[in-house]
Amino acid sequence: MGIELKCFATLAKFLPENWDDYPVEPGETIRSLIRRLGMPEESVTLMFVNSVRVDLDAEIKEGDRVGLFPPVGGG
Amino acid sequence: MSALADDIRALSRSITLPWGEEGDILSLDHVLDLSRRHGVSGRIVEIKALRLGIRPLRYLRNQQSLSPEDQARLLESAVAMVGLGGLGGTLLEVLLRAGAGIIRCADGDRFEESNLNRQTLSTPAGLGRSKTDMARERAEALNPSVDFEAENAYLTSRSLPDFLSGCRVAVDALGGLSHRLELQRAAAGAGIPMVTGALAGFSGYVGVVLPGDTGPADIMGRDNAAEESLGCPSPSVTCIAALMAAEIIRLSIGHPSPLAGKMLVADLQAMSFETVAIA
Numbered sequence: 368m369g370i371e372l373k374c375f376a377t378l379a380k381f382l383p384e385n386w387d388d389y390p391v392e393p394g395e396t397i398r399s400l401i402r403r404l405g406m407p408e409e410s411v412t413l414m415f416v417n418s419v420r421v422d423l424d425a426e427i428k429e430g431d432r433v434g435l436f437p438p439v440g441g442g
Numbered sequence: 443m444s445a446l447a448d449d450i451r452a453l454s455r456s457i458t459l460p461w462g463e464e465g466d467i468l469s470l471d472h473v474l475d476l477s478r479r480h481g482v483s484g485r486i487v488e489i490k491a492l493r494l495g496i497r498p499l500r501y502l503r504n505q506q507s508l509s510p511e512d513q514a515r516l517l518e519s520a521v522a523m524v525g526l527g528g529l530g531g532t533l534l535e536v537l538l539r540a541g542a543g544i545i546r547c548a549d550g551d552r553f554e555e556s557n558l559n560r561q562t563l564s565t566p567a568g569l570g571r572s573k574t575d576m577a578r579e580r581a582e583a584l585n586p587s588v589d590f591e592a593e594n595a596y597l598t599s600r601s602l603p604d605f606l607s608g609c610r611v612a613v614d615a616l617g618g619l620s621h622r623l624e625l626q627r628a629a630a631g632a633g634i635p636m637v638t639g640a641l642a643g644f645s646g647y648v649g650v651v652l653p654g655d656t657g658p659a660d661i662m663g664r665d666n667a668a669e670e671s672l673g674c675p676s677p678s679v680t681c682i683a684a685l686m687a688a689e690i691i692r693l694s695i696g697h698p699s700p701l702a703g704k705m706l707v708a709d710l711q712a713m714s715f716e717t718v719a720i721a
Contacts, residue, residue: 375707377643412662419719434716438619438662439646440620442527442617442639
């Protein structure tokens with residue numbers, strides 16, 4: 368079992384096909400995940416794991432629900 | 443008993459309410475008539491009626507979702523909203539219909555053709571006109587009981603404190619990220635909660651920021667926002683505005699918001715909604 372991944376707005380184009388069961392490695396962090404997905408690090412401004420905001424160094428493990436959100440300000 | 447109360451009683455009539463009880467109502471024409479005769483805002487007539495147990499017919503379908511006392515408190519409450527574009531236009535429409543008693547708005551912009559895809563107050567005939575003028579016309583046409591104030595200006599950290607003064611809720615309906623943090627700080631300075639929202643493409647968020655808490659503006663930065671490439675389609679704007687409106691009404695009445703210290707993150711492509719703790 369991997370993680371469930373959500374990528375919003377301009378990050379949606381990086382969403383892998385296996386987003387609902389994306390494999391993670393031991394010691395995986397948000398930072399390493401973003402790198403693996405090919406996203407520029409500065410393009411992710413809000414990261415959350417299991418509905419709680421975290422920082423780039425937060426560790427993620429199998430079964431987590433991870434969300435990645437870029438700067439959004441349209442009205 | 444005051445003359446206004448006597449007149450309200452005399453003009454009310456009893457009907458069978460939608461949920462089966464008998465109840466007294468007051469029609470729109472009578473609210474307008476009493477407002478003129480007594481020299482008070484329509485909302486004052488409506489508040490008085492509600493406290494007498496008489497329901498203004500125009501708000502009847504708010505009840506029993508808003509109790510008569512909730513409705514009266516909403517009519518007593520003042521909302522300060524910055525921005526009359528996509529979010530602000532739809533919010534104005536919803537707040538006028540709901541019966542938000544005092545609505546203070548600010549925007550220094552004029553309508554242009556590229557607003558027409560989403561901005562409720564924009565029309566082909568209104569292109570080039572100021573957003574505050576169009577908002578004032580809409581407010582008068584839709585709910586003349588509401589006390590409506592509009593400032594045709596872009597507010598700054600210097601002018602925001604006066605603008606927020608006396609209001610119960612601040613609303614961030616700005617476009618772009620550059621001025622949102624100033625408004626969040628001004629709302630904190632005024633000691634009132636702020637309801638904020640933004641979107642790009644099919645994604646968006648809504649937040650309620652209590653004074654001193656971390657808000658979306660602290661997280662999102664000030665530039666390079668995704669809407670510059672993805673734009674602002676109407677379903678996303680309207681959805682985010684509707685979620686904001688629910689919290690503005692709740693806070694105006696004086697109820698706590700379940701979104702305080704959180705962001706509701708929505709995506710209309712995946713049809714996913716998630717509430718994230720950020721404070």
